Amino acid sequence: MTKAPTKASHPKTTSDWWRGAVIYQVYPRSFLDTNGDGVGDLKGVTEKLPYIAALGVDAIWLSPFFTSPMADMGYDVSDYCDVDPMFGTLADFDAMMTEAHRLGLKVIIDQVLSHTSDQHPWFKESRASRDNPKADWFVWAAAKPDGTAPNNWLSVFGGPAWEWDGVRKQYYMHNFLTSQPDLNFHNREVQEALLATVKFWLDRGVDGFRLDTVNYFFHDKELRNNPPHAPDSDEAGLDAPDVNPYGMQSHLYDKTQPENIEFLKRFRALLDRYDGRTTVGEVGDGARSLKTVAAYTAGGDKLHMCYTFDLLGPDFTPNHIRHCVDAFHGSVSEGWVCWAFSNHDVNRHVSRFAQNAEEREAVAKLAISVLATLRGSICLYQGEELGLPEAELQFEELTDPYGIRFWPAFKGRDGCRTPMPWSVAKEHAAFSTAKKSWLPVPPEHRALAVDRQEKTSGSVLDHYRTTLAFRKAHAALRDGEMEFLKTEEDVLAFTRKKGDDRLLFVFNLRRGPQAVKLPSRITIKEPVVMPGLSGAVVDGEIRLGALDGFCAKI
Missing domain, CATH: 3.20.20.80 (Glycosidases)
Known part of the structure; x- marks a missing residue:
């Protein structure tokens, strides 16, 4: 028998901790x-x-x-x-x-x-007859006159989304395996x-x-x-x-x-x-x-x-x-x-x-x-x-x-x-x-x-x-605004901003080095060391190695 829970103590938390988590x-x-x-x-x-x-x-x-x-x-x-x-x-x-x-x-x-599961007690009761208390807890339907499934719905896991049950002499719906009958949410x-x-x-x-x-x-x-x-x-x-x-x-x-x-x-x-x-x-x-x-x-x-x-x-x-x-x-x-x-x-x-x-x-x-x-x-x-x-x-x-x-x-x-x-x-x-x-x-x-x-x-x-x-050290990365910059095909560049935390990110997804010129409206204040990235500003452009990136304050 399942043990009944007692009300658990819960640590204090901000209500939107999940945002940017x-x-x-x-x-x-x-x-x-x-x-x-x-x-x-x-x-x-x-x-x-x-x-x-x-x-x-x-x-x-x-x-x-x-x-x-x-x-x-x-x-x-x-x-x-x-x-x-x-x-x-x-x-x-x-x-x-x-x-x-x-x-x-x-x-x-x-x-x-x-x-x-088809082994859940709810389904076992539901399939036992058409008039038991849980008869309508799952999606049951009669066969067409020729014995085929009620409609053409398919299972994500292959084949029809309907399985014949010999006890109720009806089909039940399953979006996934035949052993995973769908619950009838229309039943309150x-x-x-x-x-x-x-x-x-x-x-x-x-x-x-x-x-x-x-x-x-x-x-x-x-x-x-x-x-x-x-x-x-x-x-x-x-x-x-x-x-x-x-x-x-x-x-x-x-x-x-x-x-x-x-x-x-x-x-x-x-x-x-x-x-x-x-x-x-x-x-x-x-x-x-x-x-x-x-x-x-x-x-x-x-x-x-x-x-x-x-x-x-x-x-x-x-x-x-x-x-x-x-x-x-x-x-x-x-x-x-x-x-x-x-x-x-x-x-x-x-x-x-x-x-x-x-x-x-x-x-x-x-x-x-x-x-x-x-x-x-x-x-x-x-x-x-x-x-x-x-x-x-x-x-x-x-x-x-x-x-x-x-x-x-x-x-x-x-x-x-x-x-x-x-x-x-x-x-x-x-x-x-x-x-x-x-x-x-x-x-x-x-x-x-x-x-x-x-x-x-x-x-x-x-x-x-x-x-x-x-990521945790920068407020802009938690829930700041994001704006993409127009770049070459293999470069992903964007800004993240929240208050005084204003960051530029440039990533090179090419398998070779690349130089990137930024739009004139973007002014780099100073580079920011981001783990594992070696990109740098050289002669007014950002030089990136293969599969590399760059970060800076703007």
Whole structure:
């Protein structure tokens, strides 16, 4: 039985601490295993919190740790108010919360509200008959006269978004795996039950929620067919749109419904009863994503911030970055953005951005220099501070259902989820003492282990720490204004301003040196030393090395 929470004490905090914050994503399965079963756990997170705090981040985001059959690695929840034994206990969670707050770290947890596991008691009851108290808690529909699915909706993970159930003799909807049935948000009782689970964690002291697939909560009550979609849009928001027919539809009816707005208001009203809590929503809505983000963050009564998949692709060019940032701020007048280059769903950005293995370290350093100076909050994914590349795994090593389904056209998400390498000399890089860890630690990751980089001045880890300290030292980088400057194609240049803190940043994304002339309206007062950058003013122009940058007061 789930232990009822007691009202947790919570440290005093400013209400908008999240604005401009640096958030470190922890994937618990792969962080640290303390009980030798080959899988990371909450005690492992607690043990390594001092390491995270030493990076200079403001908060951690924990991927799901709830009770689950783990068909989708915890994104299929069977109990929203308990910890899966794989990760520990509620007492372990409380201990982690206490230590995080002692170290000055906020804690954001993943909330997977759009769907449950088919092993959740709610779904077991719902599928038992058409007239039980929870019969309408999930999205059920009759078959067409010919026995086929109610409409043409597709699953993000491939195939129809409908699965036949022989007990009810109806189809149920699933946007993801067949074992992840979608909840019926049109039922007010479902909303109440979900909000009660959110309150459970608020009372345990969590500082915020990352809302998984936040635009998937509602569906069209009329179950209208989706029309075909233009071929140039990635609707899924995942890293393999071209292998999945999901992107061939315009998803007008199976997600992003207008009723979502009112539920988000209810969610926010609950959070506002607590001090200093926040939300960050994951919006995957193809070409409509920014319009959706604007709607979900307007008015100060819904989400605090959102992120899209704009910077999670292969493009690391000035034009792309400038377009993404300008498009966001041009479309989203009231909301706040959370930028990221990597997370648990996409190939690691060092592999996406680097043209070869030799330049990975330089790309890793330049990428965080750029990310740390953009306007918005930023999210780092565990291991990127080590410059970890995407792990190359064999088919028999895969656990990700998405990768297994679309192999060999798509290798799945396991390559970014392999265990953290803590020690270069120990088995499994000191992630686990088990004979076998749930995913292997590649030899090239072991060579980049934490203990080796901590002893090396100028390592990627050292660069992350000093760069994040630089960000924290400048008010303009927290929430100051941002303006791009017109430059050559391979140069990204912009200013950040807040009060007397007025900074110029110039980054060379070219694989060779470059000289940059600034507009006459920009006057450099003095160069500012920024970690790892060697650009300098020479004869009235900024000289930059390959994958280099420059900072100055203006």
